[in-house]
Amino acid sequence: MHKGKGMKFVGDSRISAERKPNIPKDYSEYPGRTEAFWPNFLLKEWLAGSVFLVGFLCLTIADPTPLEGMADPTDAGYIPLPDWYFLFLYQLLKYDFASGPFVLIGIIVIPGLAFGGLLLAPFLDKGPGRRPHRRPVAVGMMLLALVSVFWLTYESASEVNWEQRAEANQPIPPSEQTDIDKDSDGYKVFKDNCMSCHGEDLQGGASAPPLIGVDHSVDEVKDIAQNGIGSMPAGQFSGSDEELQTLAEFIVSVNKDEDDN
Structure with a gap:
């Protein structure tokens, strides 16, 4: 071939001479199978998420989850x-x-x-x-x-029983908390015999009711400690008669102080 005006340099025929950007085909080439990400698909996702979020918030407002008291490592x-x-x-x-x-x-x-x-x-x-x-x-x-x-x-x-559990473990507001003398002999007996079920501050637990707000005499408290009541079995107290008397007087005095307050 003679050099001249009509001369062209040809490469591999499988490679296009014109460079095209590496972009996907337009979604319109696939009718019924896809759609534009913005705004069509993104708007649907946002609407679906909003409906779920509003429904979840309404559920939490209509039936709020009850709070429990502070963690107590002594409550076995x-x-x-x-x-x-x-x-x-x-x-x-x-x-x-x-x-x-x-x-x-x-x-x-x-x-x-x-x-x-x-x-x-x-x-x-x-x-x-x-x-x-x-x-x-x-x-x-x-x-x-x-x-x-x-x-x-x-x-x-x-x-x-979620209602009973929430009632037994509900936090005690500061205004309703009772001052307990933890250095007294009665509290020491309580700590050795009752604290694992009734809590450090007599607030009760999941398996035992609170001892704050009870209206029992000393003899009644002694009888309950020895013979049990309700779901509390007999024989839970393992101390002496003097310790039992001290414990009963302590529990009654705590509730008396609460009534005075």
Whole structure:
């Protein structure tokens, strides 16, 4: 070829001579399958999140969660419970196959299988469809997880008397707190025999009522300490008769001081 005006240098025919920016195709080329992220998709996500947030706030206003008193490490009768979103794991550990000698199954094996299935879901179900009937593995795993979580949470929550628990563990306002002489002989006897259930400040616990605000005589307190009352079994007091008298007088005096205040 002679050099001249019509001469062109040609490269690989598979490579375009014109450079184009590396951008995805416009969503209009896929009708019915996608939409613009801004503002269409983002607006839908924002509206869905707002509806959920407003509904959740209305629920907390209509049925607020009761507060409990300050943590008391001396209250051996207090039964701690996890937050509501962990109640299903708490319930799982109550079953024989996931507790006791098989506790490793409940805390490692079963949760490990659940999270492992979640990680393997994209590899177990590679179908391109988005409809539920085209994704049987992913949909089945999701339904199994939801049913398990809801059922275990319901079972755990139904076993707890929430009103009684809130009443027994409610915080005592500063204006209603009673001054207790913790250096007295009566408090020392109380500490050795009663504090594990009735609390450091006689405020009660999950398994025992408060000893503040009771209207009993010295003899009645002695009889309850020895013979029990309600859910309190007999034989809880293990001291001498003199210590029992001191304890009863201490409890009565505390409530008398409260009435005077």
